[in-house]
Amino acid sequence: MLLRKLALCASLAFAGLVPATLHATEGKVTVTDVTGRQVEVKVPVNKAILGEGRQIYFVAALDTNDPFKRVVGWRDDFEKADLDGYKDYLAKYPQIAKLPTFGGSKEGTFDIEQAVALAPDVMIMNIEAKTATDDAKLTEKLAKVGIPVVFVDFRDQPFVNTDPSMRLIGKLFGREARAEEFVAFRNEQIKIITDRLAKANPPKPVVMMERAAGYSDDCCMSFGSENFGKMVEIAGGVNMAGKIIPGTFGIVNPEQIVAANPDHVIVTGSNWELYVPGGAWVGVGPGADAKMARNKLAALMKRPAYTGVKAVKNNEVHAIWHQFYNSPYQFVAIQQMAKWLHPDLFKDVDPNQTMRALHERFLPVGYKPGYWVSLTDKE
Structure with missing residues (x-):
């Protein structure tokens, strides 16, 4: 099927019946994605494929009243990576259980013919998939059958690319004003933290951020x-791994953690029951069981990497929702981390209320506490 479509496109172009290279036409605009690529897309987009299911985090913030109205297919990660969040959306939008799903381009399991059959106006990809899509020439193959691909980023460089990504999707969806409203809210909430820290200039505690603690036996x-490394810095801390890991993600060994003797340990977690059933991960997220999360967090601190470190001795050990790392909601995590690192300075800041406001203003599902936990939290 795909080969027939490619051959037809090529023959029509050769015959002069369609342009081999598209130029701006009525109903189309040229947008620049976060990689700097200029892409021509028909707007407003009516049908979109989400290259990652968790892209619904930003889609819902723009199409709040009907977040799935444009979504004709998505990657199959939302349920697996954020089971609690998926269940909340499923309860309100049961039709999502029947949405066509795709494997990942990074794994080489993306089905191009299935994408063609859905006839989307655009496919939205995360920037971390670009190397794989380039290697497979996926972008070029989709372009030849009239499916433009745009890249967004909330993960690799979120403090460079979150605002441009939201504005890009706002443009594609015809929701520019809504995107600007979200960007303004996000930046206002971060400014509450950065302005106060700039004025007070408090000492900066050392923080060990552990990514997906307990997901596997590896540490760390x-x-x-x-x-999250940048979030620590914005929240008024020193990211312990900042000088150890050259890129966005990496590994620190247990000896490095013991030697650094961090003041705080913050781990990321989510409900990963479909990935690692019964695993040691900390299941924070919407409506999470706080007692269970604390117990699992305490158990993780018995690993050799944390033997005798200051944070564990002082119970300055916390867990936070992993999905803040790949969504435009990072500002809530920054507020909560600032409150952990500088409790007196941010005594009046209420991240729960910020998260509630995010849901009430921008999201179609109700707010359920449970996105973070500390060993010192009361029952």
Whole structure:
């Protein structure tokens, strides 16, 4: 099927019946994605394929009243990576159980013929998939059958690319004003933290950020100078792994953690029951069981990497929702981390209320607490 379509496109172009290279036409605009690529897309987009299911985090913030109205297919990760969040959306939008799903381009399991059959106006991909799509020439293959691909980024360099990504999708969806409203809210909430820290200039505690703690037996995945590593810095801390990991993600060994003797340990977690059934991961997220999360967090601190470190001795050990790392909601995580690192300075800041406001203003599902937990939390 795909070969027939490619051959037809090529023959029509050769015969002069369609242009071999598209130029701006009525109903189409040229947009620049976060990789700097200029892409011509018909707007407003009526049918979109989401290259990652968790892209619904930003789609829902723009199409709040009907977040799935444009979605004709998506990658199959949302349910697996954020089971609690998926269940909330499924309860309100049961039709999502029947949405066509795709494997990942990074794994080489993306089905091009299935994508063609859905006839989308655009496919939205995360920037971390670009190397794989380039290697497979997926972007070029989709372009030849009239499916443009745009790249967004909330993960590799979120503090460079979140605002441009939201504005890009706002343009594609005809929701520019809504995108600007979200961007303004996000930046206002971050500014609450950065302005106060700039004025007070408090000492900066050392923080060990462990990525997906307990997901596997390995220890310990962490963050370099971006993503949660950058969130630590914005929240008024020193990211322990910042000088160890050259990129966004990497590994620190247990000896490095013991030697650094961090003041705080923050691990990321989610409900990964479909990935690692009964695993040691900390299941924070919407409506999470706080007692169970604390117990699992305490168990993780018995690993050799944390033997005798200051954070564990002082119970300055916390877990936070992993999906803040790949969504435009990072500002809530920054507020909560600032509150952990500088409790007196941010005594009046209420990240729960910020998260509630995010849901009430921008999201179609109700807010359920459970996105973070500390060993010192009361029952």
